[in-house]
Amino acid sequence: MSRVGSFQEGAGPRGIVSQGAKAWLGRWSEGWNQFWFAPRHSHVLAGIRIATGAMLFYTHCVIALDLASFLGSDAWITPALARELHDGTYGMASGAWSYLWFLSSPAFLWWHQAFALLVTLLMTIGLGTRVVVPLAWWMQLMFMHRLTGALFGLDQVTTLLVTYLMLAPCGSRWSIDAWLRRRLDQQHETPAGQLLQEPRQGPRRRWLVSFFLPAAEPSTATTVATRLIQIHLCVIYLFGGLWKGRGEMWWDGTAMWFAAANHEYRSLDLTWLADYPLVFATLAHATLFWEIFYPALVWPRLTRPLVLGMAVLVHAGIAIFLGMITFGVIMIVANSAFVEPSLLTPQTCSADRRSPGPSASSTSPRNARGRR
């Protein structure tokens, strides 16, 4: 679009300002629409669904190892206290609520835990994803508001991932749902299956089939979910970096030493770093600047591989050396939201780009960004 050439000849100063503002808003609107609503393939979200489902399944297994201590009537934080910590007894009431504040019988808790394990297992293998992913999200919130005091970054990130996965057809690939959909599509190619396409079968049925067994096609919902994960990650890193910037240890370079010298966190001995101050100081400074600039440098294609590569190194380091394997892994999983689906299956995406329709080249976010 021409910036100047679109102004009408003879327009006065007010007209020029008005036309300029309209043009600017138009470009803004176009950019917004392309960023949020241009359909996108679901490969990456399908991978994130598998990893997040597996992580949730594992965290529920671990809670089950000591169920009574975390959820029972004599838990570290009793159900009544968990409620009081949120309901305004000790300060301002929060918006949190959980039915687990009121239910603590051992039988109920075991059935509930078994159900949570089943739901997250189904999410991982991708069976009934349109139902089990929202269920996993709901149960996750109930657990989060019950387990006050025992939570950390892992729980924050798994919750954000399952929240956004719920919005998208994340079961349309690499899932049992996708296999069922393919079977159904093959049946439609037979005379009997074609009956499903008849008008008398009704659009509602076709809609239900498409909703519960989503086709492996680019979709707007996938884009919205992916963008929300990406932006949420940017907020996490930005504030993580800004907070670190308030501490002198990240500036004098000793922060990494103190992280390594923490006996409770360490899983491998890193005290040898003491003899290499240049190494740990460089790591501290690199981490600080990487976190602060992550929200800016992760978007351009030129710098994205560097930023994501650094993310893998930092979080793998946390997993291997600081004993937080689950947190390190889930952060790497979350960062994968910045991977273009076309990198995972270039053939499919290339074919889609060649074909007309919603997945045509001009509509992909990648190309939209390229245009900008």
Added chain:
Amino acid sequence: MDGANGLTLGKWGRGFASLLIVVQLWGILGRPLEFATQGPTGPSPAAAVFYGPIRKYSEFAYLNHGYAFFAPNPGPSHLIGAQIADAAAEGIEQRYPDLRIHQPRLLYHRHFMLAEFLHNTYQPPSLPPEAQRDPLLRSRWEVDRKRHEAIFQSMRSHVAAAEGVAVDKVRLRRWEHGLMGLPEFLAQRRSLDDPRLWIDLTAAEQFAAEPLGGLEIPRVQWPAVAVPPGGER
């Protein structure tokens, strides 16, 4: 379908979706902003106003985090030590968390977070006289102290139930495991678990004569042993 640009949502659909997206972005940003602007008198008024309307949603959706990982500085660890009256004479104290017992690592980390939670919610048993004259400070301290006592008591009851003893037989201690500075380590090459790095935060604590909220604070006479959590069990 918005044919020319390939968007599958119509104008009104995009407008409604945009509204929901803006609300979600507000929810994502509200709490970190408020948390980052905390000062001695609370958060910045601008951040508080910004976060206020979305606060309940942010809390319910578990978006209400500050994301201050290892910040502003990596600090010492805080652990819980639990002694049972009968065994106390032998100097046995169970540490929470304890990597030898709490496996896999995620279970250890859950216990670690509980110990940090007890420490983070700690409020001294009494206010300095000058602070007592400030009604705002005093009322805030009363609520926070009651909360700490409730958490302390809940954890104490849990240990008692797990050990099958009466609550008054359990004593909890808060331990701080200090970090060794670089010059200190280079000069002495001590173990990171050196007993001299452990501080018993409970030892110097003087409980209020009349605990708040009717909660009973243990008044059992304990043997004067100070076994660091990392020491003999």
